[in-house]
């Protein structure tokens with residue numbers, strides 16, 4: 001029998017284990033539909049704020065040797081506009097990423113999606129380059145507690161917290177999020193980094209410091225998934241440098257039930273999803289795994 005590559009992240013059921021990561025490929029329902037048809041298990045939207053955000057001036061993205069550095073500044077059209085844009089969604093499993101600085105922001109945004117078909121929310125507690133939101137929220141345990149509690153009390157769908165490496169212990173953020181009732185954790189966001197142009201002597205990104213993504217951060221992300229999975233009983237979505245079925249499988253062995261893909265879409269475009277699906281399926285057949293669940297976290301036994 002062919003192996004079953006569907007997976008469950010807590011109560012979130014998806015047909016395939018790789019999702020689109022937040023912030024990659026914008027916010028168009030047509031594109032989400034295409035990705036889903038071409039093999040993505042789900043898509044995560046760009047992080048949305050209460051009001052539209054313009055983001056930073058260019059340059060906002062630069063390629064470095066082992067990945068990308070970005071400080072886009074979370075530019076987005078705002079949750080109310082986006083909720084209207086996807087209001088006709090019937091088929092695509094969409095996870096809505098939200099960013100804000102106080103619980104009331106999140107409650108307001110959730111109201112916008114009350115009548116829209118979505119799979120869940122992902123709270124961005126980890127953007128490394130926008131002040132007063134993201135990591136600055138993730139680094140504040142009291143605020144994480146209040147935000148997760150408020151969101152959970154309002155949301156009809158599962159809530160995921162996306163964590164990253166800020167200035168406090170990220171495992172503490174995970175602990176608070178879990179205790180406050182979050183349904184799953186996504187780990188990790190980009191890692192604070194910078195690049196300087198030797199000719200002009202200037203930092204390349206307009207925001208100077210940005211977030212590193214791509215293959216460079218994969219071993220860090222695998223380590224985080226492994227640590228979270230070893231310490232907490234919570235479903236995990238692995239993110240950071242996944243570009244092949246081997247990468248996805250590594251995250252699953254570390255403890256992830258699904259993975260997200262961002263930077264790899266730049267090189268491989270949507271083909272990356274079908275490549276991962278068929279690669280994992282063949283591997284499972286070869287190694288006699290019938291379900292993804294049997295593979296989750298098995299590296300922890302050593």
Ligand SMILES: Cc1cc2nc3c(=O)[nH]c(=O)nc-3n(C[C@H](O)[C@H](O)[C@H](O)COP(=O)(O)O)c2cc1C
Nearest residue numbers: 021022023047070124189213214240241261262263
């Ligand atoms: C251009 C760009 C924009 C991003 N925007 C967001 C965002 O809006 N919200 C978020 O949670 N993560 C955002 N991310 C982080 C990704 O979702 C992901 O966590 C990170 O890129 C690591 O995955 P990767 O190595 O597969 O790219 C962004 C990443 C990039 C490269």
